[in-house]
Amino acid sequence: MTNHTISPAGDDIEIRQRKRWPWIVAAAGVVIVAVGGVVFAKYSNQDKPFGTTLEVATWSTDIAAENLLSYIAENVAPEHGITIKPVQIDNIIEINRAVDAGNVAGNFFEHQPFLNDAIAANGFQLTLAAPAFTWDQATYSNKYRDWNQLPRGAKIALRDDPAGQAIALLDLSEAGQITLKPGKDTLAGLPQLGDIEGNPKNYQFVQVPIGQLARSLADVDAVVVHISDVYAAGLRENQILARHPAPKGSEGGLVVSNKHLDDPNVQKLIETFKDPKIAEFLETTDNELIRNTLGPIGR
Structure with missing residues (x-):
């Protein structure tokens, strides 16, 4: 400690x-990050459009956000014409870098102040496009x-x-x-x-x-x-x-790259995370993990 x-x-x-904060120092050269059985190298797909299957990353220790993302992938995303593939990234620097590079379509683990720190330290071009929940x-x-x-x-x-x-x-x-x-x-x-x-x-x-x-x-x-x-x-x-109570401004949600904001499938992804079904689920779920740790915005 x-x-x-x-x-x-x-x-x-x-x-x-x-x-x-350790993300200020980034390793030079090629970095390999294990992501839920997938391996992402630090290569860039910045200009490559996304298809209708979009990978969204959670931080590997935030099992509540992971559970909520699974609900969204199974119950909300299909209504918006996309498939969400959840992945995990262990490193809180690389989870933002993967979005910035276009290797995943978004992440689902942070609030605006945390994102501000990452942007200031690394020059990422990222946006909290769809706040979806609060952390208790x-x-x-x-x-x-x-x-x-x-x-x-x-x-x-x-x-x-x-x-x-x-x-x-x-x-x-x-x-x-x-x-x-x-x-x-x-x-x-x-x-x-x-x-x-x-x-x-x-x-x-x-x-x-x-x-x-x-x-x-x-x-x-x-x-x-x-x-x-x-x-x-x-x-x-x-x-x-x-x-x-969660302080106002600390809402968590979907973060995407500014470079992909005009991508039609990223727009569908954003609309998915704005769906009111998410707040309804957070209010009514029997999932003890989610009920004890996350809440709907405005509660």
Whole structure:
């Protein structure tokens, strides 16, 4: 676990320099990425139009989005005259690179702030074309069941990437545990640890890579996170101290390449992910995984 501990609030907050988000450094040469039994090389199909069978990628650890994509592929896409072939990509840099290069038609795993980071770091030409769901948020703890039990000076882990960190801080602000500086109290302000204005219980914040958050719970008092980020690692409802509404602007959905926005089949793909059947399914599904981790936009 990466332990970057942040001293509490006020104007005296000090933040140790944290490592740059790893997608900033890209390997030179040819990169081979295993994708659900398929192998994608870093070649480009940027100018090649898509047929009516379109591959859409999910990140391999987000099993909730994967389940939702399967529903869309089986129950929604045929009504729009296309076939969706779900694939998995293990690497969160390469999943966007595959869309940018035209090797897959889209991906289904990220919200706008996360996409903004990827675009800024890599120069991708990508668009969140069809927001389709929200991620449920939660604070987990193995020791405490409500905020009143969480002691002064408690260690709280959150993601170390800018987008994930901003959402966690907004969750804590919504719960009344911290206050944020003016202009930093919405997702558009992308608040970071240095933007904490008030921290009355003197919480110590630990920045952790997304893939290590579930394991970090054993070493801290609480973890603030997308439920889907830790569900696959085995964290469950009885470990949740508090749930939080998804901040406005953090909706997840279909990301496509700007270079293929005029492709007729990509347009059909976008309309598929805008279909109201998706929200209806999210409201009514008996799939426990989806019901416990994802929600319809506007809920």
